[in-house]
Amino acid sequence: MRPAGKRSFPLNADQRDAAQAWVDFGERTPSKPRLASSVVLLKDSPTGVQTYLTYRPGGSPLGLVAFPGGTVEPADDDVTDWVGPSPVQWAKSLGTAKVEVAKRHVVAAIRETFEETGVLLAGDDASSLVEDVSGPEWMKARESIAAQESTFAELLDRRGLAMRTDLLKPLSHWLSPDFAHRRFDTRYFAAARPVNQEPELLASKGVWGRWVSAADILAARSTSALGDEIGLESTVGLTLGELLVPGVEIILEKLATARGCIAYLNHKRPINEYQPTLVADHDGNFALEVEASPASEGAACRER
Template sequence: MPNSSNNPAGFRPAGKRLFPLTEGQREAAQAWLDFGGRTPGKPRLASSVVLLKDSPAGMKTFLTYRPGGSPLGIVAFPGGTVEPADDDVTDWVGPSPAAWAKSLGTTDIGLAKRHVVAAIREAFEETGVLLAGPDASSLAEGINGPEWMRAREAIAAQEITFASLLERYGLALRTDLLKPLSHWLSPDFAHRRFDTRYFAAVMPVAQEPSLLTSKGVWGRWACASEILAERNSTVLGDEIGQDVTLGRNLGELVVPGVEVILEKIAAARGCIAYLNHKRPINEYQPTLVVGSEDQLNLEVSTAPASEGAACRER
């Protein structure tokens, strides 16, 4: 049977939220329903990093445009799929892979390691931010020049591995600079499904994000509270200026995972409070809901307590 439900108009069980489907999602969802709810494909593993910094207007995060109908959303945090070569990274300081497995709520230590490596690799590839250094108390510096851009391009094209780059410069991953946030699965009806682990990291003082020359279209620091204040407008989509973003509001540009994280960032007092908050790593999977007049939405079970409120109380 299709993983969908029918609820009376306006009725929403406690702890449940509805999110609109994008145009592409509506087509996939309707096809999935028409064929009786096929068995979902196995999701690809992915990691995404929420880069953060404080500002007078509130916490900011780095958002990017993602072309090609990415399951992470049209607008998202830096991230991408876990790759086999992520297993090759061995230089590591901070919490061990075993400690990360515990933090991520899995018994698979290798899986936890791959997610952490992919998070740091994708952040470097897409933004040039490198959470690695020669030892446990320092970070790589001077990494914004042409040489480093070429390295990022080579990693993106899979001409070299992230592990080989770290080895060349004598760098080890600073896994202590990452914090786990949440775990999201794509809906069953999606043509391309991701099993995504979200992490957070404060922007290193001596580094500054830049878009990948060959793929970067749009990206900038965005104040979470300002983005949410304009969530029902098309300001962000029009600013990006792509055919798939023009005239679209926030809910049509981002996946539920991104929207929920933005809400929690906006509610937090600052980076320290947000990163130090002890949060359970809940697994979220939006499910298809068929409402009145066959309207389709995504339903997400949300945590009963407000993480933002907890951050403010610290």
């Protein structure tokens, strides 16, 4: 029986070898995590709140299926076209004294969402928002940024746009487990889908992505329905817990109880830091254990 307040999650296939090596060769200094950001895009629907999930190739530490996101890049420091809460205010919201780190997380969140889905949280000023980002020119710009042939800062400058940081809401802070070969220090944010913008996968890298009902996805969590739908060798036959990292699964659980996008985005929640730890049963089977904060669990209930 696990201690009260703790939850157990399965390891995915990529983590099992790393976990076994961690145990076999003795615990050692974990690798330094890379900064990353991920954005939970939201929209209301007749069946409840929906969010946009994508397949992530290459054994991403964010999971095989995740919200749009990725690592902070050096060029993110070049972005100065900014409206909404200042980097200092964002540092306070994220619970860090490192203003530059907070700024990088926010820039990466908006840039990665644009790269992966084409949804752009930017406008001419604090009261405007780009309405149509479809078409070959926008796709070409996304491909260029993803290939690091140009920067997000250059795109904003060229089009006279500023990031709308006020459209992001902080959700949670997750650190990869110590045993992982590739570790992320990930900040999760939420944002409503802008009017007249619809996600479109990156032409060169997109494999699978769609709006999902959090409640429907969770209802089938013990089956391989989602993995089979994606239809790749790396996903077929896997249950939801084997496709997602704990952070994504917990966010989906909270989304499933939300009354709507506005209620979810306006909810005041503590920005708790989570880090799964490796545990093993008497038979040597590994799992990830997460300390569930009473404050965060209560918040989930109040979003009903």
